[in-house]
Amino acid sequence: MSQFPITQAQWRAVATALPPVNRELDPDLASFKGGDRPVESISWYDAIEFCDRLSQHTSKTYRLPSEAEWEYACRAGTTDPFHLGDTLRSDLANYRGTEIYGNGTAGIYRQATSKVGSFGVNAFGLGDMHGNVYEWCLDHWHSTYERSPTDGSAWITEGNDRYRLVRGGSWGDLPAFCRSAYRNRSTPRRRNFSIGFRVVCVFPWTQ
DSSP states (O other): OSSSSOOHHHHHHHHHOOEEEEEEEOOOOOOOTTTTSSSOOOOOHHHHHHHHHHHHHSSSEOOOOOOOHHHHHHHHOOOOOBBBBBBBBBTSSSSSTTTTTTTTOOOOBBOOOOOOTTOOOOOOSSOOOOOSSSSEEEEEEEEOTTTOOSSEEEESSSOOOOEEEEOOOOSSGGGGGTTTTOOOOTTTTTTTTEEEOOOEEEOOOOO
């Protein structure tokens, strides 16, 4: 899994240098400009095209994470509401920091994305899992986990295919929406300045 959400510089490189697979990509979609900031205003289909171009260029399989993979990566072995503990602070994540979760304290509301990696990483070495931008997952929306896959794969049957999963909360969200377990949805064609993505590179399983 990519250490951080895909940045605007990474997005621009793929959008301009690699040939289309199924659709054109706008290299300059983001609302909050900055090469080191996460790309946002990206539809689910845009993110899929980005992965397809990387896969074609590298002869490796790149894709969006499944919802189960995303939460496993976010938690990094923890069981608290956040991989940081039982609350969130604005010096440790980019969210609506003036709002409080649990026993937390009010902090800064930046009202924009921040450079990826500005707040350190979790125990798996992954940054920006809470806040900054929501992240697209492969899965269709299901209101519960009943009958979900048990192997961590994306759940793309039996659900509402009008929606896709987004995870992690964003710069504009309450801390409760940034919890490891919090689930949200969006239509796959929607472009919103709070939604970005990160990618997974698939390797053959070895023991």
